[in-house]
Amino acid sequence: MGRCASSPRGKRRIDRLLSVKKNPPIVQCIVLSILFVAACAYQVCATIFAFPGFLDPQAAAWPFVPDYSNGQPEVEFAHTNTIEAGIHNDDVITAVNGRPFTGLAVYGEEISKAKPGEIFEVTVRSPNSTAERTIGVTLSAPPRQLNWPWLWSGC
Numbered sequence: 625m626g627r628c629a630s631s632p633r634g635k636r637r638i639d640r641l642l643s644v645k646k647n648p649p650i651v652q653c654i655v656l657s658i659l660f661v662a663a664c665a666y667q668v669c670a671t672i673f674a675f676p677g678f679l680d681p682q683a684a685a686w687p688f689v690p691d692y693s694n695g696q697p698e699v700e701f702a703h704t705n706t707i708e709a710g711i712h713n714d715d716v717i718t719a720v721n722g723r724p725f726t727g728l729a730v731y732g733e734e735i736s737k738a739k740p741g742e743i744f745e746v747t748v749r750s751p752n753s754t755a756e757r758t759i760g761v762t763l764s765a766p767p768r769q770l771n772w773p774w775l776w777s778g779c
Contacts, residue, residue: 684738684763687746690717690731697725699748709761711748718756719747740765 687706688699697717699706717725721734722745738744743760 682739683766684735684740684742684744685766686735687711687744687761687763688713690725690728697728698751703764705764706761710757710759711746711761712750714751715748716751717746717748719745719758721745738763 685703688702688711690697691700692698693714699711699713699715699717702711702713717731719725720731723730723734725731725747735744740763742763744763745758745760747756747758749756
């Protein structure tokens, strides 16, 4: 006769198996935590290496955020000095610093090379127009909220 869970002998066996206390996997958790910290440190260093000006405290603040809407690159979240220069939200971006705007990487490369106080040239057109206009925006320094020098000094 086979053992089944409904028999008294089977119930005792299941209760015995369930009552066995196992030690928590402390060593595995410590090793995984160390690996996680190492992976995070590697990612931060890789980001700093790939985008050297990204966390640079001397980098210029973005005058606007480029975004795609209806398949066209548009200005979003334009700062006050950008609006005063003549670039408005929803304007279509056609070039940045003389380079045709072929993707977000063009903007990222040009803004990473720029420093506060420099003129950042953006060629835009209104959403309902074909007439392009090139406007120079004076770049400002980013707001000082974080101090990151320890990040790139150790990589």
